Amino acid sequence: xxxxxxxxxxAGHICLxxxxxxxxDKPVEKMTDVLVPGxxxxxxxxxxxxxxxxxxxxxxxxxxxxxxxxxGKIGDDDFGQxxxxxYEENEGHFEGIKMVEGESTSxxxxxxxxxxxxxxxxxxxxxDTFGYDDMDFDLVGRARLMLFxxxxxxxxxxxxxxxxxxxxxxxxxxxxxxxxxDLSLPDVDSPAGQLDWKAILHNWVPLSDIMVPSAEELFFFxxxxxxxxxxxxxxxxEAVLDLMTVDxxxxxxxxxxxxxxxxxxxxxxxxxxxxxxxxxERLQKMGAAGCNDLDNWADRELWFPVYQEESFVGALGxxxxxxxxxxxxxxxxxxxxxxxxxxxxxxxMNVTVPDGLSWNKxxxxxxxRIEAGWETKEMQIDEPGWEKVGQFWAGPANKGKWEx
Numbered sequence: 001x002x003x004x005x006x007x008x009x010x011a012g013h014i015c016l017x018x019x020x021x022x023x024x025d026k027p028v029e030k031m032t033d034v035l036v037p038g039x040x041x042x043x044x045x046x047x048x049x050x051x052x053x054x055x056x057x058x059x060x061x062x063x064x065x066x067x068x069x070x071x072g073k074i075g076d077d078d079f080g081q082x083x084x085x086x087y088e089e090n091e092g093h094f095e096g097i098k099m100v101e102g103e104s105t106s107x108x109x110x111x112x113x114x115x116x117x118x119x120x121x122x123x124x125x126x127x128d129t130f131g132y133d134d135m136d137f138d139l140v141g142r143a144r145l146m147l148f149x150x151x152x153x154x155x156x157x158x159x160x161x162x163x164x165x166x167x168x169x170x171x172x173x174x175x176x177x178x179x180x181x182d183l184s185l186p187d188v189d190s191p192a193g194q195l196d197w198k199a200i201l202h203n204w205v206p207l208s209d210i211m212v213p214s215a216e217e218l219f220f221f222x223x224x225x226x227x228x229x230x231x232x233x234x235x236x237x238e239a240v241l242d243l244m245t246v247d248x249x250x251x252x253x254x255x256x257x258x259x260x261x262x263x264x265x266x267x268x269x270x271x272x273x274x275x276x277x278x279x280x281e282r283l284q285k286m287g288a289a290g291c292n293d294l295d296n297w298a299d300r301e302l303w304f305p306v307y308q309e310e311s312f313v314g315a316l317g318x319x320x321x322x323x324x325x326x327x328x329x330x331x332x333x334x335x336x337x338x339x340x341x342x343x344x345x346x347x348x349m350n351v352t353v354p355d356g357l358s359w360n361k362x363x364x365x366x367x368x369r370i371e372a373g374w375e376t377k378e379m380q381i382d383e384p385g386w387e388k389v390g391q392f393w394a395g396p397a398n399k400g401k402w403e404x
Contacts, residue, residue: 004176004288007067007331009143010058011135011168012157013127013150013184014072014097015106016079016086017051019355020044022113030236034113047355050086051108052127053149053182056317056357059091060324060346061147063360066331069139071096073126075103080126096136100126128155131164132171141175145289145331147323150184151204152192152217162200169207178287180210182323183217188228197221206260209286210330212323214267215274216240218252241269246383249274250301250395262286263297265326265343267319272305272379273340276397292333296403301395303386304340305379307348307369317355322347328363335403337392341370 021044024034034041050059054072062068074080076099083105087094106125127150140146148165151157157165172179181204186192201221205211213221219240220227230243249266253276256264262282266274277283280298283291291297325346329339345366349359376391385396 004142004144005067006069006139006143007289008058008061008145008147008327009069009071009096009139009177010054010061010147010149011071011096011140012054012130012148012182013052013106013153014050014054014070014074014083015052015108015122015125015127016083017047017049017055017108017110017355019047019049019110019112021046024114031113035111048082048086049355049357050083050090051317052106053147053320053323056320057147057149057182057324057327059357060321060360061328062091063357064324064328064346064363064366066328069096069143070094071134071136071139073098073100073103073130073134075099075105075126076101077103077105079105079107096139098134103129122153124153124155127153130154131156132167135168135171137171137175140172140177143177143288145178145180145210145287145327146172147180147182147327149182149320151181152184152186152197155192158192158195158200161196162203166203166207169204173207173287176288178209178289179207180212180323180327181205181208182320183213183221185214185217185220188220188231197224202259205256208261210263210265210327211256211261212265212267212326214241214269214319215244215249215252218256218266219244219248222252222255223248239269241271246274246303246381246386250276250383250397253301254397265340267322267347270306270377272303272376273322273343274303275336275340276301276395277336277400289331293335293401295401296335297400299397299399300336301397302336302340303379303381303393303395304337304344304391305376305393307344307374308377309348309351311352317357318347318350321350321359324360325366336400337403340392342366344376345370345374 023044103126109121277300322343326343329342
């Protein structure tokens, strides 16, 4: 087995993010108040940066003081060159980023209108042909933990009931490396949106030690009909998440644990984070980056509300940043409560900037904010069995030891 001299490898979806700034000085209720056909819209500066979970989560983890490498695939085109230049100028060289002749580089144009939820114009590019043979398993074998991000936006990865990612996760576990899996919501009307995602997750989740999806993604994959029903009910400026109950989210956390995950952290946007964990027997099989205190991590069910952000600019990359905060604390051996604090701290800082990275001033900055008594937003859970404990809500399945 390789020497574990890397803390985390972030692999999977990579793209170039193009984020034009809207200069709007009045409240906006709906998208068509701004995006009017035939109208020229004066815009601010366009932020151009590496994007996708490989960048947003991987680089954020590195900036939080964790030794990190990246694995991804780009094309030999202008956007690919721009991604490499961005890495070299901001982070240095990553040997796991491969430029492939004849491929096109993935890009995302993020439309972030103040006061309205963001939407994306996305080209998958080389991500669609990424597969097992594009993985650098030397890097994976040297890592304590491998995070794989956004497989629903990677065609070869999700085809054939997810067989390609199943092979990647199996190999990663054979190398003794802990696995973490982040998901993404496909276009409901696209070919990816028509797949049997529940069957795919039944292949992936048992090989994933840590699951870090969003509530909406998970709801679509596990309860598609209910997701579509709620989607039809939402009003302007609402999201499916706004109509989801605590019980629905908690049920999905249990579903992931029953499928075989050790830790299921569900990102719930401005409602915070839900987490459910398995018993000690499963936690002991997590690999090189296992839980430091099994009594603290086993059989837990918690909800942690978001911190009060200083300002709100946009939510692009906030889920990736929350994952970065969580995993950066996790590989340091922190308690489950502290990992949730760092996850929410990173996510709350992310929404104060237009991109997914410029918020990051290091792990010590998050520590200072947390230790200064950062207040969480008010949240009430009325479902039976939940109780407020400090800043946390403890669920009916919470049986483990609280931090000291």
